Amino acid sequence: MPPASSSSTVQRSPRVLLRGPLRDLPRRLRAWVDRDGDGDVSDDVEDGARAAREHLEPVARVGYALSGLLHVLIGALAVRLAVGVQGGTADQGGALAAVASTPGGQVLLWAASAALAALALWHLVDGALELRWRQRGAGVKDLAKGVVYSAVVVTAVTYAAGGHTDTEDTSDDVTEQLMENLAGTVAVAAAGLAVFAVGAYHVVKGVRRRFREDLRLPEGPGRLGVDVAGVVGYAAKGLALCVVGVLFVVAAVTNDPREAGGLDAALRALLLLPAGSVLLGCVGAGFAAYGVYAVVRARLGHL
Numbered sequence: 001m002p003p004a005s006s007s008s009t010v011q012r013s014p015r016v017l018l019r020g021p022l023r024d025l026p027r028r029l030r031a032w033v034d035r036d037g038d039g040d041v042s043d044d045v046e047d048g049a050r051a052a053r054e055h056l057e058p059v060a061r062v063g064y065a066l067s068g069l070l071h072v073l074i075g076a077l078a079v080r081l082a083v084g085v086q087g088g089t090a091d092q093g094g095a096l097a098a099v100a101s102t103p104g105g106q107v108l109l110w111a112a113s114a115a116l117a118a119l120a121l122w123h124l125v126d127g128a129l130e131l132r133w134r135q136r137g138a139g140v141k142d143l144a145k146g147v148v149y150s151a152v153v154v155t156a157v158t159y160a161a162g163g164h165t166d167t168e169d170t171s172d173d174v175t176e177q178l179m180e181n182l183a184g185t186v187a188v189a190a191a192g193l194a195v196f197a198v199g200a201y202h203v204v205k206g207v208r209r210r211f212r213e214d215l216r217l218p219e220g221p222g223r224l225g226v227d228v229a230g231v232v233g234y235a236a237k238g239l240a241l242c243v244v245g246v247l248f249v250v251a252a253v254t255n256d257p258r259e260a261g262g263l264d265a266a267l268r269a270l271l272l273l274p275a276g277s278v279l280l281g282c283v284g285a286g287f288a289a290y291g292v293y294a295v296v297r298a299r300l301g302h303l
Contacts, residue, residue: 046129046132049125049128049129050129052125053122053125053126053129056118056121056122056125057122057303059114059115059118059119060115060118060119060121060122060123060303061298061299061303062115062118062298063112063115063116063117063118063119063120063149064119064294064297064298064303065294065295065298065299066112066115066116067116067119067149067152067294068290068291068292068293068294068295068297068298069291069295070092070095070096070152070291071233071237071287071288071290071291071294072287072288072291072292073094073095073098073099073291074090074091074092074094074095074263074284074287074291075284075285075286075287075288075289075290075291076284076288077089077090077091077094077095077098077284078090078267078280078281078283078284078287079280079281079284079285079288080284081267081268081271081280081284082271082277082278082280082281082284083277083281084277089167089168089264090263090264090267090268090284091167091262091263091264091267092152092155092167092263093155093159093164093165093166093167093264094264096109096155096156096159097159097164099112099159100159100160100162106159106160106161106162109156109157109159109160110157110160112156112160113153113156113157113160116149116152116153116156117150117153119149119303120146120147120149120150120152120153121146122146122303123142123143123145123146123149123303124142124143124146124147124150126142126303127139127140127141127142127143127144127145127146128143130142131143167262167263167264168261168262168264168265171260171261171262171265172257172258172260172261175188175248175251175257175260176257179251179252179255179257185252185255186252188248188251188252188260189248189249189252189253191248192244192245192246192247192248192249192250192251192252192260193245193249194245195241195242195244195245195248196241196242196244196245196246196249197245198238198241198245199237199238199239199240199241199242199243199244199245200238200242201238202234202235202237202238202241203234203235203238203239203242204238205234205238206230206231206232206233206234206235206238207231207234207235209227209230209231211230211234211293212227212230214297214301214302215296215297215300215301215302216300216301217300226293226296228289229289229290229292229293229296230290230293232285232286232289232290233286233287233289233290233291233292233293233294234290234293235286236282236283236284236285236286236287236289236290237286237287237290239283239286240263240266240267240283240287241266243266243267243269243270244261244262244263244265244266247259247260247261247265247266247269248260267280267283267284270283
C-alpha cells in the first residue's frame, strides 16, 4: 500500500505547475525574436521595426492627408469666426465635431481614427529607429509628432463614439493644476516658449521655402500652386502657434490660468488686434492653404 504522502506528489499546486513554463518563457521569447539565431536580438528588433514602418506607410500617408483636410476645416471655421459667425470652436475639436454632425460622419471618423493611428505609430517607430541610429534631433522630432498625432486620435475616437471634448476647458484645467506651485508655473512658461519657438520655426520654414526639402515638387503650373500653399500655410500656422505660446507665457507671468488657451483662444485673440477680423480671415485662409499643401505632401513627399 503506497504511503499517504505520495498523493502530494501527484496533486501539485498551480504555482508549481506554472513555474516551469514561466521560467522558460524568456528563452522562448528571445528565440522567437532572434529569427536568424545569431544571438543578437537588437538587430532583429530593428529589422522588425523597419518592416512595420514600411507596412504602415501607405495607411500613414492617408492619415497625413486627413490631417491636411482637418486644417482646411479649421481654416474654414476661422474664416467663419472672422466674418462674425459664432458657435463652435476653430480648432481640431471643432473640425471633428463638424464632421461628426454630417450624415455618416461618425463612420468616417472611425476610419479617420484608424488612419491617424497608423500615422502616429509610424512616427513613433521612425523616431525610435532614428534614436537607435544616433540621429537624436530627428528622432526626438518624430517621437513628438507621434505623441501629437496620438492626441488627435484620442479626440477623433471621442467624437466617433458620440462624445465631445472642450479643448479650452481642458487647457485651463491642466494649466491651473500646474500653476499651483512655482515649479508648475515655470513649466507653463517653458511650454509657452517652446510652442512659440515651434511657431517661429514654421514661419521661417514657410518664408524661406524650406518645406521644398520635404517633397518632390511637380513640374508645371502645379509647382507654383504647391509653393504658394506651402509659404502661406506654414506662415499662417506658425503665427497661430506663436500666439498660443504667448498666451501660455502671459498666463504664467500674470499667474492667471484663464489667460492660457489653445488654438481657438489664439485665433479669437487675433480679433482683438487692429483690423483683427481681416487678420483672422487671412490666417484662416492660410490654414486652408497648409491643408492643401499637406494633402499634396502626403502623396509626393516625406511624412
